[in-house]
Amino acid sequence: MREVVITVRDVDAGYTTPVIRGISFDVYAGEIFVILGGSGCGKSTLLKHMIGLNPPLAGEIRLMGDRLFGVPQEERLRALRHFGVTYQSGALFGSMTLLENVCVPLDSFTDLPREARYLVAEMKLELVGLKEYADYFPSDISGGMRKRAAIARAMALDPRILFLDEPSAGLDPVTSAELDRLILHLRDTQGVTVVMVTHELASIFAIADRCVMLDKQEQRLIATGSPAELRDHSELPAVRAFFNREAKNPS
Amino acid sequence: MEISLPETCSAAAVAGLWRSALPAVARLGRGDTLELDAGAVGSCGGAGEALIVELYRRSARQGFDIACRDGRGVVARTLELFAVGNFAEDPAMTHPPRKTATAVQVGEAVVGIWQTICEQMAFLGEATVATATLLFRPRRLRLRDTLLHFERAGIDALPITLLIGFLFGLIVAFMAAATMRQFGVEVYVADLISIGLFRELGALITAIILAGRSGSAFAAEIGTMKVNEEVDALETLGLPPVTFLALPRVFAATLAMPLLTIFAIGAGLLGGAVVMAALGLPSTVYWNRIIKATTLNNVLLGLFKAAVFGLLVGLVGCAQGLQTGRTADAVGRAATAAVVGSLVLITIFDGLFAVLFHVLGI
Incomplete structure (x- = not known):
């Protein structure tokens, strides 16, 4: 039986009023799981609930069995240790080099001596192909490199789960494909479970094992399955329109 | 092993x-x-x-x-x-920790100061040209933005200005009265408060409030816009950032300062009145002395200085905002530099005005 690492049950996602209601799904260990849907459907809002930035309006989310909301601070901190997050912009600290960025969580949450922390950080950068740029500042490197560096920082404490918010946004197809390959490489070598929010079809078909699709009109989760299943077998107009890139109001 | x-x-x-x-x-x-x-x-x-x-x-x-x-x-x-x-x-x-030799730090600081002076002068030139252009094309001034910034820098600053003005008048009156009473001339505390506030301190304390409150806000707002590439967007749209972003703020600060100063002076006089009443001086005597000691010269000089200080705060705040780097900490540095730069310039100009007015016999 496959290990469940994330459980989402009856979640209403939104800040004051629900954008999407009654979402339930499980994410299994080692899979690349994609949350997809059109703009404004609540993908990023749901992601924010999952990573503990905002509490869901209803329902429960568990990461490795731990909850992030309504629990003592120690339990919340333990739950936070289970995952790493990379944001759309990378969100690297601009006043630090890439090596220092990766060292931030290591400095704060490990008892390793300095040379060990440096070596771990270098190895994380090597993992994403940026060891040669360890002393560069985020402003000195390209957008794709920033996202890879952000992944290295998110992986610094060996999380079991890696959340990626629109990793391909703003990247050219080649860089985007390189990033997809890196995500696969991380999954295969580090055994990390990847949860990704995106609407890049090329990335979805290249790396996703399973996806869930949210719909803005119906305010609910409308489909679950592998990308190929959704594309080839779904009868739902919204799913077909998404995968076939059909405009709603063609002129 | x-x-x-x-x-x-x-x-x-x-x-x-x-x-x-x-x-x-x-x-x-x-x-x-x-x-x-x-x-x-x-x-x-x-x-x-x-x-x-x-x-x-x-x-x-x-x-x-x-x-x-x-x-x-x-x-x-x-x-x-x-x-x-x-x-x-x-x-x-x-990857040794970043350490810079003291000599290098001093050199970089000197170069930095020189660059800042050059950039400030360039900004001053741009602002002057933009203002001159407005004389011929007044509709280019974004009036709605100017009024919005006037509200934020002026009307929203009224409570803190009144409070500080009142407390300032209270403290000055109390300290002066304590000394003057020994010579039996505490009635002249009113003269001291009137001349001090109208000619010098009213504009100065208001300028310090404006620099800390609005100068830093101007720098942070424009700096954040620069980080978000909004300033770049303005330039590519053919809209000069100085006209679009800086002038409304500079005009707002220049207009707001004299008005805020009047309120600060009024509150200061009231603070003095409270102290003098507490010390047993009839309020009619106090206000009579105030009226006698207040000259049109002093009032106009104070308001003129206030307008100049407002101009300086606006210019420095906007210049620092437009010269912000591309990172989040650069915005913080710009806000700090705006306050420090404004205070330095206010002090320098206040000294210059003191000498100038003395030479002119005003």
Whole structure:
């Protein structure tokens, strides 16, 4: 039986009023799981609930069995240790080099001596192909490199789960494909479970094992399955329109 | 020598080994053998992988052999993923903490000051040209933005200005009265407050409030816009950022300052009245002295200085905002520089005005 690492049950996602209601799904260990849907459907809002930035309006989310909301601070901190997050912009600290960025969580949450922390950080950068740029500042490197560096920082404490918010946004197809390959490489070598929010079809078909699709009109989760299943077998107009890139109001 | 890796090679589990085992490993040399027992390792995180790489790196450097029991292939997998040759240097030496020599820091500071002066002069020139252009095309001024900034810098600042003005008048009156009473001339405290507030202190304290409250806000707002590439967007739309962003703020600050100063002076006079009443001086006497001591010259000089101080706060705040770097900490530095720069210029100009008015006999 496959290990469940994330459980989402009856979640209403939104800040004051629900954008999407009654979402339930499980994410299994080692899979690349994609949350997809059109703009404004609540993908990023749901992601924010999952990573503990905002509490869901209803329902429960568990990461490795731990909850992030309504629990003592120690339990919340333990739950936070289970995952790493990379944001759309990378969100690297601009006043630090890439090596220092990766060292931030290591400095704060490990008892390793300095040379060990440096070596771990270098190895994380090597993992994403940026060891040669360890002393560069985020402003000195390209957008794709920033996202890879952000992944290295998110992986610094060996999380079991890696959340990626629109990793391909703003990247050219080649860089985007390189990033997809890196995500696969991380999954295969580090055994990390990847949860990704995106609407890049090329990335979805290249790396996703399973996806869930949210719909803005119906305010609910409308489909679950592998990308190929959704594309080839779904009868739902919204799913077909998404995968076939059909405009709603063609002129 | 033997090192046994724990079942879970997490950072917490490996940190002790780094400290206890590696000093002994440093003493190994050619002909020695390190027995590395990784047979029990079930999961290996980044810290465990780093320890394995470190041991093999030292083996290559010091010449000792490693006899490895690698039951589940963790060591082999790590060495396959991370080529030891890629980590030949000591990371702590390769990436030493950033330290800059004092002489270099002094040099950079001097160059920085010079660059700031040049940039401020360039901005002043641009603002002058933009203002001159407005004389011919007044509709280019964004009136709605100007009024909005007037509201934020002026009307919204009224409560703090009134409070500080009142307390300032209270304190000055109390301190002056305590001394003057010894000579029986406490009635002249009213003269001191009137001349002091109208001619000098009213404009000065209001300018300090404006610099701290609005000058920093101007720099932070425009700086954040620059970080978000909104300033770039304006330039590519053909809209000069100085006209679009800076002038409404500069005009708002210049207009708001004299009005705020009037309120600050009024509150200060009231503060003085409270102290004098408490000391037993009839309020009619106090207000009579105030009216006699207040000259049109002093009022106009105070308001003129207030307008100039407002102009300076607006200009420095906007200049710092437009010269912000592209990072979040640059916005913070710009806001700080706006306040510091404004205060320095206000002090310098206040001194210049004092000398100028003295020479002119005003």
